[in-house]
Amino acid sequence: MNPSCPINQTAIWAQLHQHQRSTRFLHMRDLFRQQPDRFEQMHEQLNGLLLDYSKNRITEDTLTLLIELANIADVRGWTDKMRRGEKINVSENRAVLHTALRLPPQAEVYVDDHNIVPDIHHELERAYSFAEAVRCGEYTGAQGNRITDIINIGIGGSHLGPEMVTLALRPFQQSGLNIHYVANVDGANLMQVLEKVNPATTIFIIASKSFTTPETLLNAQTARSWFIQHGLRETDIGRHFIAITSAIDKAQAFGIQPEHIYAMFEWVGGRYSVWSTIGLSVIFAIGKDNFQNFLAGGRAMDEHFFHAPLRHNIPVLLGLIGLWYHTFYTTTSHAIIPYDHGLRRLAAHLQQLDMESNGKQVSRYGERLDFDTGPIIWGEEGVNCQHAFFQLLHQGPRLISSDFIIPINSFYRVSTQHKVLVANAFAQTEALMHGKTLAEAYAELMTLDNKRRDIMAPQKVFPGNQPSNTLLLDEINPFNLGMLLAMYEHKVFVQGVVWGINSFDQWGVEYGKVLAKHIEPELSNTDTLSHDASTNGLIDYFRKHHHETNPA
Numbered sequence: 001m002n003p004s005c006p007i008n009q010t011a012i013w014a015q016l017h018q019h020q021r022s023t024r025f026l027h028m029r030d031l032f033r034q035q036p037d038r039f040e041q042m043h044e045q046l047n048g049l050l051l052d053y054s055k056n057r058i059t060e061d062t063l064t065l066l067i068e069l070a071n072i073a074d075v076r077g078w079t080d081k082m083r084r085g086e087k088i089n090v091s092e093n094r095a096v097l098h099t100a101l102r103l104p105p106q107a108e109v110y111v112d113d114h115n116i117v118p119d120i121h122h123e124l125e126r127a128y129s130f131a132e133a134v135r136c137g138e139y140t141g142a143q144g145n146r147i148t149d150i151i152n153i154g155i156g157g158s159h160l161g162p163e164m165v166t167l168a169l170r171p172f173q174q175s176g177l178n179i180h181y182v183a184n185v186d187g188a189n190l191m192q193v194l195e196k197v198n199p200a201t202t203i204f205i206i207a208s209k210s211f212t213t214p215e216t217l218l219n220a221q222t223a224r225s226w227f228i229q230h231g232l233r234e235t236d237i238g239r240h241f242i243a244i245t246s247a248i249d250k251a252q253a254f255g256i257q258p259e260h261i262y263a264m265f266e267w268v269g270g271r272y273s274v275w276s277t278i279g280l281s282v283i284f285a286i287g288k289d290n291f292q293n294f295l296a297g298g299r300a301m302d303e304h305f306f307h308a309p310l311r312h313n314i315p316v317l318l319g320l321i322g323l324w325y326h327t328f329y330t331t332t333s334h335a336i337i338p339y340d341h342g343l344r345r346l347a348a349h350l351q352q353l354d355m356e357s358n359g360k361q362v363s364r365y366g367e368r369l370d371f372d373t374g375p376i377i378w379g380e381e382g383v384n385c386q387h388a389f390f391q392l393l394h395q396g397p398r399l400i401s402s403d404f405i406i407p408i409n410s411f412y413r414v415s416t417q418h419k420v421l422v423a424n425a426f427a428q429t430e431a432l433m434h435g436k437t438l439a440e441a442y443a444e445l446m447t448l449d450n451k452r453r454d455i456m457a458p459q460k461v462f463p464g465n466q467p468s469n470t471l472l473l474d475e476i477n478p479f480n481l482g483m484l485l486a487m488y489e490h491k492v493f494v495q496g497v498v499w500g501i502n503s504f505d506q507w508g509v510e511y512g513k514v515l516a517k518h519i520e521p522e523l524s525n526t527d528t529l530s531h532d533a534s535t536n537g538l539i540d541y542f543r544k545h546h547h548e549t550n551p552a
């Protein structure tokens with residue numbers, strides 16, 4: 001698509017709107033009745049991953065139209081541009097090469113005539129060696145102590161991906177190291193971690209691509225002061241503080257020694273960076289072999305995405321089905337429901353991945369898009385969410401799509417419990433799809449008198465027709481997790497391409513940062529305020545009621 005032919009002015013766009021109007025009263029219950037082999041027709045498999053997308057408000061015609069839309073939007077062409085290293089992040093004039101992070105050492109990808117693959121592997125090998133030296137006790141703290149704790153200080157993409165992967169792969173943790181994450185500038189986050197550790201046995205990773213993110217830098221400075229106040233010397237900082245950044249000079253200015261700086265690359269966005277040395281905390285936890293399996297899983301999904309026909313392409317199908325709801329049904333949200341305790345931070349990671357990428361209403365050419373784009377991503381681990389917000393999914397008035405992510409096997413050898421977990425997940429997708437009719441509700445209430453039945457039956461109706469995708473994984477292991485995360489990255493990419501969005505910048509985050517910089521000194525001084533009445537009132541109230549307390 002180019003500016004002269006926006007996607008919403010194409011014939012296929014109008015056809016999809018027409019198709020939505022003519023099919024919107026179809027109930028999935030009937031679609032399953034009419035098409036007994038619906039599961040056979042509407043599932044895909046890749047290695048240890050199965051996607052069942054049959055519980056969606058779609059027919060074969062819907063898919064044909066959506067694939068046509070993907071072709072018109074040139075999803076294939078944009079994918080090729082991305083993997084070849086063309087600067088598709090036009091607003092920042094950058095290539096977008098998180099897929100290169102997953103390539104084997106012998107591959108070649110060029111940015112400005114420079115093959116970046118050896119650089120990637122050089123940095124990863126440095127990270128593997130350092131983590132191994134720490135894990136085996138060869139690298140010690142400044143006072144000769146064995147390292148026991150790693151604290152990753154970073155926010156957004158420099159936090160969410162690494163934390164989520166570390167939690168998810170807990171059973172694969174090889175070291176006795178405790179891995180902590182500090183993201184929030186709320187001092188409570190850092191302090192609650194620091195009170196658990198000994199500075200002489202702790203390594204701080206300052207993870208910041210830009211090395212300018214105020215929250216991260218303030219946390220890093222506070223950690224450094226705490227380190228000195230707790231018995232270590234200024235000269236010991238070099239042994240306990242390391243950085244991952246693309247701003248090497250800034251990390252050095254902070255006092256980090258060059259041999260402890262791991263390079264990040266300009267052509268990878270924060271929310272796509274867990275595959276790079278930003279994943280160092282993960283490497284500390286699970287070691288080189290497991291991390292390489294994680295990369296291999298991502299690469300397997302890349303190969304599938306690059307080569308499988310669109311009709312059988314897992315990220316393409318997920319992207320198009322999501323777009324069908326968000327744009328043509330104008331739904332506003334999509335839930336992520338992993339039935340796995342280890343994946344409890346998956347929704348948080350995907351929130352950033354999806355909403356920071358596609359939460360936009362202007363095209364990559366600067367034109368206003370007058371259709372609905374990126375959804376609100378939210379979610380919680382199953383089954384906890386069943387006892388929290390599932391009521392609204394089952395009987396609330398809104399159409400809300402969701403992804404159920406379910407491992408078939410648990411690492412913890414608790415089959416009996418695991419079957420209960422999985423049965424709950426399957427039951428939810430069935431209930432959401434099938435619902436319960438008024439007649440069925442009346443039939444269930446035979447023992448009540450008629451008056452009571454008339455009151456109760458409507459309350460027991462489940463409209464159903466609530467769409468869901470189910471993703472089954474053999475188990476949550478590094479390879480499968482790699483496939484899963486890369487799958488979501490490509491899903492977001494497909495949607496961004498069709499909507500005509502640049503999914504790789506994040507200007508929306510900048511404005512709030514600028515205003516915070518203005519307000520921060522105003523909280524301490526007595527200058528006259530010139531904001532709106534609400535903001536003035538809040539600052540004024542804070543000034544009157546805040547008690548100054550800082551560490552000695």
Ligand SMILES: O=P(O)(O)OC[C@H]1O[C@](O)(CO)[C@@H](O)[C@@H]1O
Nearest residue numbers: 156157158208209210213270509
């Ligand atoms: O790694 P950095 O540069 O500190 O940035 C952290 C995060 O801040 C953002 O720019 C905005 O939230 C994210 O895109 C990024 O992941």
